[in-house]
Amino acid sequence: MAFVSEDAEMSRVPPRPAEPQLFAGYLDPRRPHADAYDEMFDPVDGVRTAYKRLHDSLSPLQPADLTTRSEALDRALVDQGITFSLSGQERPFPLDLVPRVITASEWARLERGIVQRVRGLEAFLADIYGDQQIVKDGVLPRRLITSCEHFHRQAAGIVPPNGVRIHVAGIDVVRDEQGDFRVLEDNLRSPSGVSYVMENRRTMARVFPDLFAKHRVRPVGDYAVHLLRSLRAAAPPGATDPNVVVLTPGVFNSAYFEHSLLARQMGVELVEGRDLFARNNVIYLRTTEGEQRVDVIYRRIDDEFLDPVHFEPDSVLGVAGLVNAARAGNLVIANAIGNGVGDDKLVYTYLPEILKYYLGEAPLLPNVDTYRCWLPAEHDEVLDRLDELVTKPVEGSGGYGIVFGPDASPKELQAQRRRIKANPRGWIAQPVVQLSTVPTKVGGRLKPRHVDLRPFAVNDGDSVFVLPGGLTRVAIPEGSLIVNSSQGGGSKDTWVLAPRASAAVSELSGPGLGVTSEEASTPERGPELNIAQQQQQ
Amino acid sequence: MRWRLRVVHTTGYRYDGPVAQSYNEARLTPRSDDRQNLMVARLETVPATRAYKYTDYWGTEVNAFDLFTPHTELKVVASSVVETTGQPLPAVDASWNDVRSSESVDLYAEYLEWTSYVPKHRELTAVARGLRKGRTPQETVLAVSKWVHDTLKYQRGTTGVHSSAIDAWQAGEGVCQDYAHLTLAMLRAVGIPSRYVSGYLHTKPNAAVGETVVGESHAWIEAWTGEWWGFDPTNDLPIAHRHVWVATGRDYADVSPLKGIYSGGAATAIEVTVDMTRLA
Amino acid sequence: MLARNAESLYWIGRYVERADDTARILDVSVHQLLEDASVDADTASRTLLHVLGINPPDGAPLDVWGLTELVAMSPETGSIISSISSARENTRVAREVVSSELWECINATYNAVPERQRAARRMGPHGFLSFVEDRAATFAGLADSTMSRDDGWRFLVLGRSVERVDMIVRLLMSRVGDKPTSPGWVTVLRSAGAHDTYLRTYRGALDASRVVQFLLLDRLFPRSAFHALLQAEACLEELDRGPAARIGTGAEASRLLGKARSDLEFLRPAELLDNLTGRLQALQTTVREVGEAVSRQYFHTVPWIEWNNAEVNL
Known part of the structure; x- marks a missing residue:
């Protein structure tokens, strides 16, 4: 796959027009959600510092250039097989041309907040599947835990050897109208999307080499190194050279591409349930040379399908005996079973109490204000203001079941009212957060579109590593605030800028292995006819 | 009165075709508490297996065992010796306010939940409310148990392991499991935390020492009215030395004595016996 | 190595070779049919289909176009297209054991099929068939230069040789x-x-x-x-x-x-x-x-x- 370098084109910039064509009418005050924070433009001061260089590189481009690059981008994605399945169809993962930029200081704050959250939730899960001290101390209602759909009693008493349950977390954050980051939800089960973070970067570097040359963007390519380190660190004590595998539901799963990419980058086997079996609480892999013991399973199968002995008996995806192998200490399942109790959206509302109880700290990243429908007072307020709030099921992802009050018809609101009354524990409500906007290619122009961000954190037991960047999802339809890819959203490459003069530059490079030889050796050549010989022929 | 009992519970399965693999969990080991003392317990299987023991969320001792050699029959023998006594009605009889206080509701939330075995039912709730009138929580437990005892006719074969309280109630008959579920459905309807108990019942009140009788797998309930106490709605009896308890949970699903999965032909239970011998 | 992946590699080897060889056989047969008017197109086509293990249809006599449709374009087992998509499916489920270059080679081939197919229907089968042969050669070259000589490679070559x-x-x-x-x-x-x-x-x-x-x-x-x-x-x-x-x-x-x-x-x-x-x-x-x-x-x-x-x- 060869791309024509477009550096040449970039350098012969036509005289700059008065208003860059691409951004024409960008900050139209009549646009929907005009109060949202635009990450490139300040309504008063113009282009924000973080985006200055990006803006300067983009503005001279003609709409036709944009289209050419966008086509190259799509082709690159399809040829590399970077796709996701939607209703059984493989589609290229939609990547927008314009990257999203986060400054070093913004990122530092965000990173600290995420690390704090992961540490707090680790302590919470360890407690919940152990003594439940937080409940005994009356900090959280017991009912909050026992009514969680993903509180899996089967996991009670399973203690991971290095204490880690959240090997990978995806913390969804948004920027509110003031531009402050707030956490929208935690994903502690099998958060997906990190493969797109890596592939988006690789693809952007192919198509926009010139932009990278002008920015110092922190790399995301070494994610798999961190993941593998965390998984190996989690292994049972006896395993000197732990055998790690990635367990996928199979090729028809929507995130199969990611499972395969992670296995390849970690250099471990990607297995399906049928490749594994349990005997006497030890898990083995079927190989061409016979059985091979498995120590750590990075699984991308939901708890409910993991082990037919303890969960759905008709699951064909899982491995019978997995749960007891973990209980017996012969296997580590990553992420741990039952983590869903930590990312329940009602538990989320208690995060400040949880952080205070375990860490003695106030949250560094605020939640989005949330009403709990199971508390009678808040329940009534939600029902009164149903038409202005966003109501969400406490469980589930992908944007399913969410009702946007302002957009809903009276009939939909009525149905929602009934659902909430029937199961108050099942619902929370939030004011409509006007997610921040970033310039996004729509037709031949750049328009403000709403985005969120899912940074990924990896816990190896000693430290929590947060991949600089994360998956920025963007809602393509004008005014839409729903960014899920299952709802037709797109994505953006997310650039975390390296701090000025920092060690971060050398994250991927180090001192060289050797000294470059002074004397370049010329490649050898075979016998050739010299000019005289050629002429005589 | 204190009895020492030996319980030998044998379950035999036969499969249509050879079974290559099977993974099982047995919840058959009696527990110890102030009414009952477990002295020894053993689990054996044919073909022989190596059991892995653990204690589950509900505090029940679980024996997990797997088979990898093809077999067409499986026999599980759980034997134990326990000492039992009777249990007087608790002296504490909490008020309705205590039972329904937000503390108890939170603490015993799991035992007030509706499940597929113990579903909510409007008509049944009305009956339960009727029985509650003018009674303390403890009296209500007794009254509901009596009502269930009088309403259902003990009959095997009408209901199965997956029948709910409502199924049994509508059929008008059932076995101990159904009596217990129906009682739970009504107690939870009036807000009394209550749980399912699985165990064994010695069937002869005046058995001689050394006499072996045919016992049965049994189920009854426990309710919280200031403290936990048990009652046997199937026989409308307080829990006494003839009852040996094994496990408690929200319903049958939490305590099912023998469950597992296997690959191969359909299974039939060919032998289920509970031999109980009074030793002292 | 993982038994399931070994199986996939073996079949990738077989399917790529099958697509290649079928294209070669068809290419030459089509030439012969076009060049030599004395050959009875229907009989020759049916013999070829029989040899390739493709069920010949009843009814209308076969000519060069009908033969190409069946051998190259039909989704039936044994056709070139079915071999290409089977090779791709097997690569897709074993991506972590084949190199990215190999995957991209097979995937791009698969993605290009519909366009090549349209062209073949317009301008005759040769272009399509030589495309398949070229891609198979590219595949072989990439396999040779990007795969370690480990068991995976051996299963791939085993499949290719057997086929x-x-x-x-x-x-x-x-x-x-x-x-x-x-x-x-x-x-x-x-x-x-x-x-x-x-x-x-x-x-x-x-x-x-x-x-x-x-x-x-x-x-x-x-x-x-x-x-x-x-x-x-x-x-x-x-x-x-x-x-x-x-x-x-x-x-x-x-x-x-x-x-x-x-x-x-x-x-x-x-x-x-x-x-x-x-x-x-x-x-x-x-x-x-x-x-x-x-x-x-x-x-x-x-x-x-x-x-x-x-x-x-x-």
């Missing part, structure tokens, strides 16, 4: 009815990409006996059945490292291959044409049995287990 024997046999089967001097034998050589090499080896003398000899027995030509058997055998030998490998040939697949190879090796060239059909059929049977034996020995894949709930009414 190659099978396809050579099919190719010869399509001509067994021809007269020894029939010009059809040239097409056989062309299909196998062996025409030039043959001419250099035998100095232009063309007759059936030598053609068969060359394609079955030549030790140096990589598409001869002998060479492919030798290669398959070598792969199995390297894969078979168990303790049983020390005495005789413990593994059934090695034994079958060795036997087939030595049958060819020690055959008097003069006897080659006696009962050629029987010999080819035997070879084809061997290929099938080798496939089964390899699968038994290495691909301990199990179907999804259907679990039954052991809870029964007491």
Whole structure:
């Protein structure tokens, strides 16, 4: 796959027009959600510092250039097989041309907040599947835990050897109208999307080499190194050279591409349930040379399908005996079973109490204000203001079941009212957060579109590593605030800028292995006819 | 009165075709508490297996065992010796306010939940409310148990392991499991935390020492009215030395004595016996 | 290596080779049909379909276009397109054991098929067929330069070699009815990409006996059945490292291959044409049995287990 370098084109910039064509009418005050924070433009001061260089590189481009690059981008994605399945169809993962930029200081704050959250939730899960001290101390209602759909009693008493349950977390954050980051939800089960973070970067570097040359963007390519380190660190004590595998539901799963990419980058086997079996609480892999013991399973199968002995008996995806192998200490399942109790959206509302109880700290990243429908007072307020709030099921992802009050018809609101009354524990409500906007290619122009961000954190037991960047999802339809890819959203490459003069530059490079030889050796050549010989022929 | 009992519970399965693999969990080991003392317990299987023991969320001792050699029959023998006594009605009889206080509701939330075995039912709730009138929580437990005892006719074969309280109630008959579920459905309807108990019942009140009788797998309930106490709605009896308890949970699903999965032909239970011998 | 992945690699090898060889056979047959008006298109097409194991349709007589549709474009097993998509499916499920370059090669081939197909329907099959041959060559080159010589590579080459024997046999089967001097034998050589090499080896003398000899027995030509058997055998030998490998040939697949190879090796060239059909059929049977034996020995894949709930009414 060869791309024509477009550096040449970039350098012969036509005289700059008065208003860059691409951004024409960008900050139209009549646009929907005009109060949202635009990450490139300040309504008063113009282009924000973080985006200055990006803006300067983009503005001279003609709409036709944009289209050419966008086509190259799509082709690159399809040829590399970077796709996701939607209703059984493989589609290229939609990547927008314009990257999203986060400054070093913004990122530092965000990173600290995420690390704090992961540490707090680790302590919470360890407690919940152990003594439940937080409940005994009356900090959280017991009912909050026992009514969680993903509180899996089967996991009670399973203690991971290095204490880690959240090997990978995806913390969804948004920027509110003031531009402050707030956490929208935690994903502690099998958060997906990190493969797109890596592939988006690789693809952007192919198509926009010139932009990278002008920015110092922190790399995301070494994610798999961190993941593998965390998984190996989690292994049972006896395993000197732990055998790690990635367990996928199979090729028809929507995130199969990611499972395969992670296995390849970690250099471990990607297995399906049928490749594994349990005997006497030890898990083995079927190989061409016979059985091979498995120590750590990075699984991308939901708890409910993991082990037919303890969960759905008709699951064909899982491995019978997995749960007891973990209980017996012969296997580590990553992420741990039952983590869903930590990312329940009602538990989320208690995060400040949880952080205070375990860490003695106030949250560094605020939640989005949330009403709990199971508390009678808040329940009534939600029902009164149903038409202005966003109501969400406490469980589930992908944007399913969410009702946007302002957009809903009276009939939909009525149905929602009934659902909430029937199961108050099942619902929370939030004011409509006007997610921040970033310039996004729509037709031949750049328009403000709403985005969120899912940074990924990896816990190896000693430290929590947060991949600089994360998956920025963007809602393509004008005014839409729903960014899920299952709802037709797109994505953006997310650039975390390296701090000025920092060690971060050398994250991927180090001192060289050797000294470059002074004397370049010329490649050898075979016998050739010299000019005289050629002429005589 | 204190009895020492030996319980030998044998379950035999036969499969249509050879079974290559099977993974099982047995919840058959009696527990110890102030009414009952477990002295020894053993689990054996044919073909022989190596059991892995653990204690589950509900505090029940679980024996997990797997088979990898093809077999067409499986026999599980759980034997134990326990000492039992009777249990007087608790002296504490909490008020309705205590039972329904937000503390108890939170603490015993799991035992007030509706499940597929113990579903909510409007008509049944009305009956339960009727029985509650003018009674303390403890009296209500007794009254509901009596009502269930009088309403259902003990009959095997009408209901199965997956029948709910409502199924049994509508059929008008059932076995101990159904009596217990129906009682739970009504107690939870009036807000009394209550749980399912699985165990064994010695069937002869005046058995001689050394006499072996045919016992049965049994189920009854426990309710919280200031403290936990048990009652046997199937026989409308307080829990006494003839009852040996094994496990408690929200319903049958939490305590099912023998469950597992296997690959191969359909299974039939060919032998289920509970031999109980009074030793002292 | 993971048994399921080994199986995928083996089948990637087979499907790519099958797509390649089928394209070559079809390409040459189409040429012959177009160039030689004396050939009865329908009969020739049906013979070819039979040899390739594709069910010929009843009814209308077949011509070049109908033949191309069936052999190249139909989704039926054995067609070029079905081989390409099967190769791609197998690569997709084994992506972590093939290099990214190989995956991109197969995936891009698969993605380009519809466009090439449209072009072929407009302008004739040659462009499509040479596209397939080119992509197969690219695949082979990338496999050669990007895959470690580990067990994965051996399963890939094993699959390719086994398929190659099978396809050579099919190719010869399509001509067994021809007269020894029939010009059809040239097409056989062309299909196998062996025409030039043959001419250099035998100095232009063309007759059936030598053609068969060359394609079955030549030790140096990589598409001869002998060479492919030798290669398959070598792969199995390297894969078979168990303790049983020390005495005789413990593994059934090695034994079958060795036997087939030595049958060819020690055959008097003069006897080659006696009962050629029987010999080819035997070879084809061997290929099938080798496939089964390899699968038994290495691909301990199990179907999804259907679990039954052991809870029964007491």
